[in-house]
Amino acid sequence: MxxxxxxxxxxxxxxxxxxxxxxxxxxxxxxxxxxxxxxxxxxxxxxxxxxxxxxxxxxxxxLKDTRPVKRRWVAVVLGFLFGAIGLHRIYLGFYGLGIAQILVTLITGGYGVVWGFTEAVLLLTGHIYKDAKGRFLK
Incomplete structure (x- = not known):
């Protein structure tokens, strides 16, 4: 099971x-x-x-904790295109942060897109480099 x-x-x-x-x-x-x-x-x-x-x-x-599973470029693209709704964070397994980004975007009338864009840049530059399980990104 x-x-x-x-x-x-x-x-x-x-x-x-x-x-x-x-x-x-x-x-x-x-x-x-x-x-x-x-x-x-x-x-x-x-x-x-x-x-x-x-x-x-x-x-x-x-099965192998240290083997990279998620791809950095997928998270970057999701961050740039859908960062306002936190799809990049959901992809990486940070479900709570993804939901928080949706709420911030709704509450601020769309200004939450800055958060997603900023994290996309951080992913692109390698400052965010692990998923929610602590595995490095490919």
Whole structure:
């Protein structure tokens, strides 16, 4: 099943996965990578018959944490063309910032476009160089 890591505690080495409206606890022994899980990661997990998690691993783009997944030029183009509505931030995984940019643009009557344009320039010059998961941009 595909779930979402809601929490992880390094001290107890346990975490919680959310799948639909249910929560499942797992231990680091069930984690398939060497690096510890991160809150917010999407995971594929297996369970036995009594709803106990047996194996947990990252899904898709998260299989290798250090491998770049998102492209800088796509974010730059989205920033220049649709920066007022935060599409570049949504593309990079910063959903809250994207929604904030939409609200600022609506509240200011369109002047929020300056925020998007500024971030497009920052992306172009390399000052913004990571996505929401901390991976470098291609």
């Amino acid at each position: 595909i779930g979402h890591i809601e929490s992880y505690d390094d001290n107890t080495q346990t975490g919680v996965i959310k799948f639909e409206d249910k929560f499942y606890e797992f231990h680091i022994d069930q984690w398939t990578l060497d690096s510890p899980p991160k809150v917010g990661d999407d995971v594929d997990f297996d369970m036995d018959d009594d709803d106990t998690v047996t194996e947990v691993g990252p899904v898709g783009a998260y």
